[in-house]
Amino acid sequence: MALPKYTETRYRIWHYFYIAICTFVFIFLIAPLFVIFPLSFNAEEFLVFSEGMKNLDPDAFSLRWYKDMVYGTKNPWGLAAKNSFIIAIFATLGSVILGTVAALGLSSRHMPFKGIIMATLISPMIVPLIISGVAIFFFMAKAGLAATHTGIVLAHIILGTPFVVITVTATLSGFDHSVTRAAASLGSNPVNTFMKVTLPLILPGVISGGLFAFVTSFDEVVVVLFLAGLENTTIPIQMWTGLREQLSPTILAVATCLIVLSTLILISAELLRRRSERLRGINR
Amino acid sequence: MSSETKQILTTDGIPLEISLKKAERKNKIKAFLLVAPLLLFLIITYIFPIGEMFTRSIDDKMITNMLPKTFKSMETWDGKELPSEDVFASFLSDFKILVEKKEHGKLAQRLNKEKNGFNTITKKLFRQVKRNKIDETQSIKEQIMKVHKRWRNVEYWQAIKRTAPPYTSAKYLKAMDMYLNEDNKITQVSEDRRIHRILWLRTVEVAFFVTVFCFLMGYPIAHLLATLPMKYSNLLMICVLLPFWTSLLVRTASWMILLQQQGVVNDFFVMIGLVADDNRPEMMYNKVGTYVAMTQILLPFMVLPLYSVMKTISPSLMRAGKSLGGTPFVAFWKVYFPLTIPGIGAGCLLVFILAIGYYITPALVGGASGTLISNQIAYHMKTTLDWSFASAMGLMLLGGVLVIYWLYNKLVGVDNIKLG
Numbered sequence: 001m002a003l004p005k006y007t008e009t010r011y012r013i014w015h016y017f018y019i020a021i022c023t024f025v026f027i028f029l030i031a032p033l034f035v036i037f038p039l040s041f042n043a044e045e046f047l048v049f050s051e052g053m054k055n056l057d058p059d060a061f062s063l064r065w066y067k068d069m070v071y072g073t074k075n076p077w078g079l080a081a082k083n084s085f086i087i088a089i090f091a092t093l094g095s096v097i098l099g100t101v102a103a104l105g106l107s108s109r110h111m112p113f114k115g116i117i118m119a120t121l122i123s124p125m126i127v128p129l130i131i132s133g134v135a136i137f138f139f140m141a142k143a144g145l146a147a148t149h150t151g152i153v154l155a156h157i158i159l160g161t162p163f164v165v166i167t168v169t170a171t172l173s174g175f176d177h178s179v180t181r182a183a184a185s186l187g188s189n190p191v192n193t194f195m196k197v198t199l200p201l202i203l204p205g206v207i208s209g210g211l212f213a214f215v216t217s218f219d220e221v222v223v224v225l226f227l228a229g230l231e232n233t234t235i236p237i238q239m240w241t242g243l244r245e246q247l248s249p250t251i252l253a254v255a256t257c258l259i260v261l262s263t264l265i266l267i268s269a270e271l272l273r274r275r276s277e278r279l280r281g282i283n284r
Numbered sequence: 285m286s287s288e289t290k291q292i293l294t295t296d297g298i299p300l301e302i303s304l305k306k307a308e309r310k311n312k313i314k315a316f317l318l319v320a321p322l323l324l325f326l327i328i329t330y331i332f333p334i335g336e337m338f339t340r341s342i343d344d345k346m347i348t349n350m351l352p353k354t355f356k357s358m359e360t361w362d363g364k365e366l367p368s369e370d371v372f373a374s375f376l377s378d379f380k381i382l383v384e385k386k387e388h389g390k391l392a393q394r395l396n397k398e399k400n401g402f403n404t405i406t407k408k409l410f411r412q413v414k415r416n417k418i419d420e421t422q423s424i425k426e427q428i429m430k431v432h433k434r435w436r437n438v439e440y441w442q443a444i445k446r447t448a449p450p451y452t453s454a455k456y457l458k459a460m461d462m463y464l465n466e467d468n469k470i471t472q473v474s475e476d477r478r479i480h481r482i483l484w485l486r487t488v489e490v491a492f493f494v495t496v497f498c499f500l501m502g503y504p505i506a507h508l509l510a511t512l513p514m515k516y517s518n519l520l521m522i523c524v525l526l527p528f529w530t531s532l533l534v535r536t537a538s539w540m541i542l543l544q545q546q547g548v549v550n551d552f553f554v555m556i557g558l559v560a561d562d563n564r565p566e567m568m569y570n571k572v573g574t575y576v577a578m579t580q581i582l583l584p585f586m587v588l589p590l591y592s593v594m595k596t597i598s599p600s601l602m603r604a605g606k607s608l609g610g611t612p613f614v615a616f617w618k619v620y621f622p623l624t625i626p627g628i629g630a631g632c633l634l635v636f637i638l639a640i641g642y643y644i645t646p647a648l649v650g651g652a653s654g655t656l657i658s659n660q661i662a663y664h665m666k667t668t669l670d671w672s673f674a675s676a677m678g679l680m681l682l683g684g685v686l687v688i689y690w691l692y693n694k695l696v697g698v699d700n701i702k703l704g
Contacts, residue, residue: 022508025501030523032538048546098322105318110311128641130658131678135333219531239533255534262529
């Protein structure tokens with residue numbers, strides 16, 4: 001972004017002002033995540049930087065809250081983490097399967113009523129979560145699935161499929177359909193064609209949709225607050241209760257773990273995106 | 285002429301046109317069958333329940349089913365003077381059935397909502413019925429009227445008649461701080477009880493300003509990301525994507541730490557001498573906290589669509605603008621900015637829709653003055669258990685969102701929404 005030498009002073013000033021604004025916004029976006037890191041190693045119980053921490057005194061840091069998170073007697077994090085992972089994995093599987101199959105149908109040029117069906121399929125993404133929460137709760141209560149894992153998994157499938165539908169249809173938009181016809185002409189049945197030809201080609205889209213679905217389920221708190229009983233507590237629910245009642249440093253330890261997890265997810269999503277862009281480039 | 289042109293046949297002798305149509309229909313069915321599982325699943329578990337919210341929000345059948353005979357005989361009553369003996373008799377017989385089913389309490393509760401004072405007089409009537417004090421061979425009207433003076437008051441009978449229709453708009457009116465008065469006119473509730481309208485206004489206000497802040501902060505960085513060389517922009521993109529993938533609660537927690545009175549932001553203000561150490565401003569549990577946290581949380585939803593639109597704008601357009609004599613500002617305003625409008629539309633729509641239904645962050649950092657309509661819906665769902673009222677408010681919110689969505693679709697087109 002170097003400026004040419006002939007730039008007038010006022011544009012020069014404007015340019016530095018613009019860079020300053022951008023720097024501020026980037027700090028605003030990313031800095032909050034970094035406050036959590038050091039504080040989660042705090043030796044004391046307060047959520048402020050102690051004098052010792054400011055002087056980088058090694059005694060002021062400890063793994064106390066991480067130990068509390070894992071071994072703490074009254075801490076529900078173990079159960080919550082187990083539930084969260086189970087629910088998120090099944091919800092992701094469900095969303096990916098239903099969403100991918102639907103996306104295949106949607107991107108066929110023979111699909112009737114495409115507009116209205118697409119709108120219905122992605123509606124859970126557009127409708128405010130609180131309303132989805134109320135509606136899904138009514139259904140689950142009637143079906144006797146409130147406060148069960150099955151109910152929460154189904155709810156998260158509802159919320160997760162729009163992401164899969166969108167990413168997979170986007171991937172399929174650059175898909176060359178002559179390869180499936182080639183497979184068919186070589187005697188492959190549709191299922192075999194899908195598994196051997198289509199799926200490997202759209203896999204980046206499917207996985208990135210799956211990542212969206214996983215994060216949606218893993219993070220989801222509004223709907224799950226309506227549905228969950230004591231047995232189905234998840235990490236977001238525990239964080240929510242913790243943040244409402246007492247802000248203990250254990251929460252920060254959990255939050256740090258979650259940031260690490262989201263960094264991993266971000267890296268895999270980025271790699272997938274680049275791969276899929278490359279693939280689409282080849283198809284063109 | 286036409287008789288001379290031969291119909292084209294396929295190898296098995298079927299006219300080509302029919303054969304093609306058949307194949308087309310087969311393809312259509314195939315495509316539809318692929319979509320069908322998800323569509324059915326969503327219709328059953330999601331679309332129908334939203335419809336059910338509507339029936340629940342206007343449903344008032346409970347009392348219609350409780351007093352069937354009363355309402356039947358009330359049909360002929362003009363509602364001006366006390367009803368006839370006939371109405372009293374059917375009311376008593378309905379009431380007796382309710383007493384047997386032990387449902388008279390529910391009736392009293394519902395009627396009391398319609399008009400204050402029903403609780404006492406229903407209880408009195410209940411005691412008389414329980415002791416078999418009412419002699420059905422004599423005038424029931426006279427006897428009921430003797431139970432309590434309010435049974436002699438025509439207003440109470442009018443109130444009963446008002447509850448007759450199986451559907452009611454009361455919940456919707458209540459959400460707007462209004463109610464139907466005795467003359468069936470829409471009236472406002474007294475000033476000190478108008479809480480919902482404030483919440484609606486505040487919700488719209490917060491969503492609007494959060495959208496504006498997100499736009500003001502998101503536009504410059506989206507522009508920077510789109511114009512920087514790939515290797516720098518990829519690095520900076522992490523600053524946008526990492527918050528995007530990080531749990532909402534984690535980000536809210538970090539704002540709670542940053543904004544508290546002994547928090548980092550206040551420390552910083554004290555350090556640069558903006559505020560005195562003993563006079564640290566309260567930045568959490570009020571609107572400031574809600575605005576700051578929500579803006580940061582929703583900012584990626586503004587930046588990503590803007591970025592994907594800006595990325596497609598060729599830099600030579602700006603150069604062309606400048607070479608034709610425009611100053612950089614003019615070139616930006618006349619050439620670059622109009623091209624980014626689809627991105628602005630998509631970003632603003634996403635942020636506004638997400639912000640208007642926000643619930644978690646306002647509940648945690650908003651305090652009393654930061655609660656929004658979603659918090660009220662959750663409160664009625666979980667605490668007061670007035671599900672029909674929660675449904676009514678939810679549907680009003682949904683209506684608002686759909687109107688915005690429709691407007692957006694008219695102005696910009698929905699196809700412009702992109703994820704990352």
